Amino acid sequence: MTFNLSRRSVLKVAAASVATLAAPSVLRAKSFASKPVTIIVGNAAGGANDTLARLLQPVLEAELGKPVLVENRPGAAGNLGLSLAMQAAPDGHTLFCSSSVMLATAHTHINSPGSPLEGLEHITMIGDGNFTYTAPTATGAKNYEEFRALVKGKPGEIRHGTPGAGGNIHLSAELLKLREKLDMPAIHYKAAGDLITDLLSNQIQLAINAIQLTEPHIRSGKLVPLFTAGKEREKRVEGVPTSVELGIKDMERITNWFALHAPKGTPESILAELHAASVKSIKSQPAVEKMTAGGWTPVGDSREAFTARLKSDDAIFGEVARETGIRIG
Structure with a gap:
């Protein structure tokens, strides 16, 4: 079989090939998106x-x-x-x-x-990301074991804060109380900033936060990191045990x-x-x-x-x- 292509036809084919290479989107399947x-x-x-x-x-x-x-x-x-x-x-x-x-x-x-x-x-x-449980240095507790003993020794007197009733952090704290049999009332806040302020001043004695919120206060010595609710240790702050290491069941199942x-x-x-x-x-x-x-x-x-x-x-x-x-x- 013989093909007879004119010079004009060859140029058209070449031009089309160049256009295709110059517009890679033509080669990609068209997206479903027809509007923003x-x-x-x-x-x-x-x-x-x-x-x-x-x-x-x-x-x-x-x-x-x-x-x-x-x-x-x-x-x-x-x-x-x-x-x-x-x-x-x-x-x-x-x-x-x-x-x-x-x-x-x-x-x-x-x-x-x-x-x-x-x-x-x-x-x-x-x-x-994992949630980190922290307590103010003013409680005197240097680790989770000491904090748990403090709560058990003063049932109903040690309070924890949450950034919203019924949310994931609130239920994470309630899970801790169920598994460890702790009597610790919840104080609910509308803003994380207010919660941190009251934590630092020992108005509440426990808070659960993402590490980026509490890291500066941990490093300054104002907060004591009790544990990270997860399977792996928090890399940003050394030496903090995980809930799995401490044997607190199911805490690692609620994450950020x-x-x-x-x-x-x-x-x-x-x-x-x-x-x-x-x-x-x-x-x-x-x-x-x-x-x-x-x-x-x-x-x-x-x-x-x-x-x-x-x-x-x-x-x-x-x-x-x-x-x-x-x-x-």
Whole structure:
């Protein structure tokens, strides 16, 4: 078979080849995104959810080919944002950046919009971190064993603080009290800053925080780190035992994670694309560096692994809520 190509035809073919090479997006499958993608955050700007959602923006925009907007919708202990995400169209254009607070309040808040485990599609965990239990130096306790003895010796007199009734930190403290049989009333705060102020002045004697909030006060000697609720020791402060080392059952199951979700019913093909783009953004060098500096470990796990983790967390939050009878109106 003989092909007779004119000079003009050859030039057309060559020009088309050059154009294709110059535009790699042509080679990539077209994204589902037909308009800007919104990530709903159930907290005010500047919080951890907001910070991590914005870390994902640059790579997500590059991968999806559309602007990615972060929309802060604080209110009702995060349930307002969750409700909006659960009611959004399942087309991939609305996402939800959560924390483990979401699962806790589903069991403790009467106004919860429903189970996020069942009401959302789960994409991936963004970052994870352990909670550190600290006491003011003024208590005189130099370690967890001494602090536990102090609480048992003064039942009902030693108090712990939380940044919100019925949230993940509140239930983490309640889990400690259940497992260790401690009588220790809770004092609830609206702002973490007020909680830290009262902790440093010994108005409360125990607080549970991300390490980035308490590290400066630990290093200055104003706070005593009792333990880290996890399997691995906190790298930012040396010598602090883990709850597993101390034999406190189940404490490592409540951690300081943040994650990405989509409305229920979002098609599998869209979820797969969102997962790939999200993991790429989580693993990007800028995101890894900023998360690590902030005290989080970047995750980017599979949808299956993340869903399994959610089920485990939901079970422990449900157990604590049932055994304590905590219900927030």
